Amino acid sequence: MNEPIIGIDLGTTNSEVAVFEDGRARLIRDAAGRAIIPSVVGIDDQGRLLVGEAALNQYVARPEATIRSIKRKMGRAEKVSLGGTDYSPQEISAFILRHLKDMARADLGREVTKAVITVPAYFSDAQRQATREAGEIAGLEVVRMINEPTAAALAYEAGHSGQRHILVFDLGGGTFDVSVVRMEDEIVEVVASTGNNHLGGDDFDNRIGQYILDHLAGERQFDVVPGTSPHARILRRAESSKRSLSDHPFVRVEEEFLGTRDGIPLHLDLELSRNDYEAMISSHVDETLDLVHKALDDAHLGTGGIQEILLVGGATRTPVIRKRLEEVFGMVPRGEVDPDVCVALGAAIQGAIIGGATGTAVLVDVTPYTFGTSALGELDGVWTPFLYVPLIRRNTPIPTSKSEVFFTVYDNQKEVDVRIFQGEHSDASYNIEIGQFMVEGLSKAKEGGPIVLRLDLDVNGVLHVTATEKNTGLNKKITINNALTRKGENALDLAKGRVAAMFEGISGGSSPGVAEGGDDSGGDHTETATARAVVEKARGLLGEATDEDRDDMVNLIESIQEALDRKEFREVKSLREQLADILFYMET
Structure with a gap:
């Protein structure tokens, strides 16, 4: 029996896991x-780890110890603080993925190590790499990443036949994607895709939240910190x-004891109408429709070329979304697929395809971005080193491979500086630089020596770059990675250790958020887990250290272990930071 490949929708607000059986x-x-x-x-x-409902329940009481919407930070180098670490x-995403992995293991009665994880269609290369790393940290082999609208289309495709174009409107908690998908029998082909990685239901919540805060400040003279x-x-x-306004025209917004003013308890009690709410979010809704028309233009279709509309993501339950789409297309969006769960179901179907299941759809996805390089050339009548040369165009089916030849600009040129960009502007400096490397040791030759640049975009949307001196075969290859990967395997191993240690500390090995009872380290469990991970990393680097550093590292490792045995956690923290400083300087 083959190991199941689970499907995971790692969402901004909610996440789900599914399996094909x-x-x-x-x-x-x-x-x-x-x-x-x-x-x-x-x-x-x-100090115990909470994931899911248990973490959400504590949010109102301990917001400083709770993290929401981490998906919006994926691909960034910034850190978030949790429990003093x-x-x-x-x-953080790995904690969620590990929880879903443990759910699958408990349900299936066997270990689960492989997954298909969905990402927004408009996720950048760095965001996709970060998602892959989160899966690896959680102990999952990410066998494929697919775009969320594509996964939804796969879930919808089951049991349907005939050729049609579908508009997949995916408005989640933190991201928006819209895709035009052509379906014919068992072929699912994404024709065009666009979106906004920072637009979703969270923004709708924030508009209501700001309305409430303005009400308290204006009418009650009370400012909420x-x-x-x-x-x-x-x-x-x-x-x-x-959520209530999705089903009802009015809602009472009530909260007791928000604070005091002049010694008098302050309560919140106001009525909010659906009309007021729709006015608050109108600019966001307008933006989604602008992107719908952009996707149609890219697909060379008018509104009449769409046969069906598929809604994905919990935020599409907002009635004005359905109303505006019906006005634009003259049809009612389909409702038989649950917008909250269809992405995970589609990911599970893709897992079945990869695992060799028969009778499942063939998927053809596209890249939502253009990738290229910069070169010396003429731009608006001026010679510049930032002429953008696209190699892989937006909405190209993936996987794909594109090559272009460039030439050295002077005799005996020793090296070339290769820069890779993501974007559409003819001036590369206005696009997003996602990677850079040098090809050194070029052969002595006249100017005009050919350098072949090749870009390979795989089915996961991960970009591989190769630059080759044609006359000698000298080449250099890179995979465009995000900050964590650039630090090397040691950083990734440390992250794995930290996450694993947090889960191992949960009583009875149960899944977090539902476990009862305490753990062996109480409020200092986070420090214990972090210290053990740093010690493990240090042991792996002892062979690379200088004699002086090695002696210091051995002494610190022994001291940390002794302090852990005595449960002197302040001392553990101080020693751990000293050891981490040595490791930092070894890696820089």
Whole structure:
């Protein structure tokens, strides 16, 4: 029996996991029967890791110890603090992925190590790499990453036949994608895709939240401090109000004891209408429709060329979304596929395809970005080194490989500086630089020596670059990675150790967020896990250290272990930081 390849929708607000069994995809539920898991991670007041519903429940009381919407930070170099420890966005996402992995293991009764993970169609190369690393940190082999609208189309395709063009409108918690998909029998081909990585239901919540804050400041002369429990309670109430307004024309927004003014307790009680809410988010809705028309233009279709509309993402439950789409296309969006879960189901179907299941669709995806390089050339009548030369054009089916030849600019040129950009502007400096490397040791030759640049974009949307001196075969290859990968395998191993240690500390090995009981290190569990991970990393680097550094490292490792045995966690933290400093300087 082949190992199952699970499908994961790693969402901004919620996440789901599914598996393909007995000819169909099904959702996997946790011990409490929940299939939709909040994408929230926290540390409780005893230092235990919380993931999902348990973390969300503590958010209003301990917002400083809870992290939401981490997906919006994926691909960035910044850190987030949790329980006094700094984590990368990949590590926080890995906590969520590990939780989903454990759910699948409990459901299937066997170890699960392979997954298809979905990403927004408009995710950049760095964001895709960060997602892959999050999976690896969580102990998953990410066998494929597919775009969320594509996964939704796969879930919808089952049981349908005939040729048609479908508009997939995917509005999640933090991202928006729109894709035009051509379906014919068992072929699912993405024709065009565009979107905004920073537009979603969270922004709708924030508009309501700001409305409430303005009400309190204006009519009650009460200012709520961001990051406090009252502020978190207001944002949570804003989200629940948004959900209520999907089904009802009015909602009462109530919160007791937000604070005091002149010694008098302050309560919130106001009515919000659906009309007011729709006015608040009108600019966001307009932006989604502008992007719909952009996708249609890219696909060379008018509104009449779309036969069906598929809604994906919980934010599409907002009635004005359906209303505006119906006005534009003259048809009612299809509703038989649950917008909250169809992406995970599609990912599970893709996992079945990879695993060799028969009778499943063939998927043809596209890149939403143009990739190219900069070269010396004429731009607007001026010679510049930033002439953008696209190699892989936006909406090209993937996987794809494109090559172009460039030439040295002077005699006996020793090296070339290769820069890779993502974007559409003819001036490369206005695009996003995603990678750079040098090809050194070129042969002595006259100017005009050919250099062949090749870009390979794989099915996961990951870019591989090769530059070759044609006359000698000298070449250099890179895969465009994000910050964590550039630090090398040691950083990735450290992240794996930190995440694994946090899960190992949960009582009985249960999945986080639902486990009962304490753990062996109480409020200092996070420091214990971090210290052990640093020690493990240091042991792996002892062979590379100088004699002086090695002696210091050995002494610190022994001292940390002794302090852990005595449960002197302040001392552990101090020693761990000293050891981490040595490791930092060894790697720079």
